[in-house]
Amino acid sequence: AWKRMNKAGKLPPGPTPIPFLGNLLQVRTDATFQSFMKSKLREKYGPVFTVYMGPRPVVVLCGHEAVKEALVDQADEFSGRGELASIERNFQGHGVALANGERWRILRRFSLTILRDFGMGKRSIEERIQEEAGYLLEEFRKTKGAPIDPTFLLSRTVSNVISSVVFGSRFDYEDKQFLNLLRLINESFTEMSTPWAQLYDMYSGVMQYLPGRHNRVYYLIEKLKDFIASRVKINEASFDSQNPRDFIDCFLIKMHQDKNNPRTEFNLKNLVLTTLNLFFAGTETVSSTLRYGFLLLMKHPEVEARIHEEINQVIGPHRLPSVDDRVKMPYTDAVIHEIQRLVDIVPMGVPHNVVRDTQFRGYLLPKGTDVFPLLGSVLKDPKYFRYPDAFYPQHFLDEQGRFKKNEAFVPFSSGKRICLGEAMARMELFLYFTSILQNFSLRSLVPPGDIDINPKLSGFGNIPPTYELCLVAR
Numbered sequence: 001a002w003k004r005m006n007k008a009g010k011l012p013p014g015p016t017p018i019p020f021l022g023n024l025l026q027v028r029t030d031a032t033f034q035s036f037m038k039s040k041l042r043e044k045y046g047p048v049f050t051v052y053m054g055p056r057p058v059v060v061l062c063g064h065e066a067v068k069e070a071l072v073d074q075a076d077e078f079s080g081r082g083e084l085a086s087i088e089r090n091f092q093g094h095g096v097a098l099a100n101g102e103r104w105r106i107l108r109r110f111s112l113t114i115l116r117d118f119g120m121g122k123r124s125i126e127e128r129i130q131e132e133a134g135y136l137l138e139e140f141r142k143t144k145g146a147p148i149d150p151t152f153l154l155s156r157t158v159s160n161v162i163s164s165v166v167f168g169s170r171f172d173y174e175d176k177q178f179l180n181l182l183r184l185i186n187e188s189f190t191e192m193s194t195p196w197a198q199l200y201d202m203y204s205g206v207m208q209y210l211p212g213r214h215n216r217v218y219y220l221i222e223k224l225k226d227f228i229a230s231r232v233k234i235n236e237a238s239f240d241s242q243n244p245r246d247f248i249d250c251f252l253i254k255m256h257q258d259k260n261n262p263r264t265e266f267n268l269k270n271l272v273l274t275t276l277n278l279f280f281a282g283t284e285t286v287s288s289t290l291r292y293g294f295l296l297l298m299k300h301p302e303v304e305a306r307i308h309e310e311i312n313q314v315i316g317p318h319r320l321p322s323v324d325d326r327v328k329m330p331y332t333d334a335v336i337h338e339i340q341r342l343v344d345i346v347p348m349g350v351p352h353n354v355v356r357d358t359q360f361r362g363y364l365l366p367k368g369t370d371v372f373p374l375l376g377s378v379l380k381d382p383k384y385f386r387y388p389d390a391f392y393p394q395h396f397l398d399e400q401g402r403f404k405k406n407e408a409f410v411p412f413s414s415g416k417r418i419c420l421g422e423a424m425a426r427m428e429l430f431l432y433f434t435s436i437l438q439n440f441s442l443r444s445l446v447p448p449g450d451i452d453i454n455p456k457l458s459g460f461g462n463i464p465p466t467y468e469l470c471l472v473a474r
């Protein structure tokens, strides 16, 4: 198969693949990102090389320069979405995050407009987050400083922000169905990061016909789809085209307007799957970052202490933190950037694809070639970060303690596919970190030096280790 794909092009160098198995010998399925970075591949072939994930050639981009030259300097060529085999059976190229071509352009423009409009409505996204943070603080107070695993408290609060946009309302924290949905999301993200999923990414051609663990993601995501489809039915039964309540209503209005156009992209499939993209991406990324962030702060109590100080000076103990405080809190802002950099929640990025034959660094990537922009290799690019593997908030501060931007800060990726929820995510991270630390100190059950910050799993995502902490009222 690779000879055919390769015919018209000249792909970057890489290890010689074995027929069908590809580069299984070079790419460890339990540590795919590490095999690209820490093995000899990057050393031997340079920052741009080709790896055969089974029969499929993938061009791997390492470091800030290579990723920027592709995603930003040749933004259009590299704007396609590559194959994510572990969820392709659920999405089949539908929904904004997995779509391509006109379908993607239409769904992306629509989604961005709706997110922005709801943000400017009667209640801004900022107010929604402040309200949700309030509910979370109440839950934290109830723990009275006893140890808890924060996973599902954090995902419930974060998920309610995007839920109120897509479903028009928040869920009660006691709602059993809600907790069940969050378990499905958390498990899918984890499952997509197992060696099984990585192996499936390489050999889906055959494995899709075999029973086994690799099929779990499929069933988990199907359940989430069923839930969204049931919400769409409820909306359909009660909606008023003059008064859209949420993302689903806005999409339904488009569907009705376009109902005589058989080729419209405003159809039920794209509605359900785009809503699922937003709900999923809007939940797990932010809550994993918060969860990982608290662990890093417990490992570095001196950093937490400095945030407490800055909160005391700028916000004080009584008023709600607001987005406007961020520019007055360069230290806290730097710490949040450093958390996102080190946590590196999507280390290999989401696969891209070149939409036409593309010249790149003297190679010719034929239309349809998949590309992995290794975001983790940019976030840890030693040319841009002094101590790439350390937790060092000064990476984002100048000598005077002012916030300092860094162009290699790309947790949301860059170019035309850049995360659609970046603005919402950044607002959430700032407001949650500051509200929680305004009210609580974090206490670890083990001495800071003994805290293990290695991910529990590293595949599609970096999954934070499971831990407990105590939240002590300040």
Ligand code: HEM
Pocket (backbone or CB within 6 Å): 081, 096, 097, 098, 108, 162, 277, 278, 281, 282, 283, 285, 286, 289, 345, 346, 349, 350, 351, 375, 411, 412, 413, 414, 416, 417, 418, 419, 420, 421, 422, 424, 425
């Ligand atoms: C895409 C990261 C939060 C919705 C992405 C991508 C990354 C990413 C790396 C892939 C970009 C690419 O293809 O190159 C993050 C991180 C987040 C976060 C680190 C939080 C810390 C959110 C939130 C939402 C969201 C809150 C929803 C409001 C999406 C969507 C896409 C996407 C819909 C697909 C965009 C497309 O294919 O055009 N995100 N994200 N994300 N994100 Fe996020």
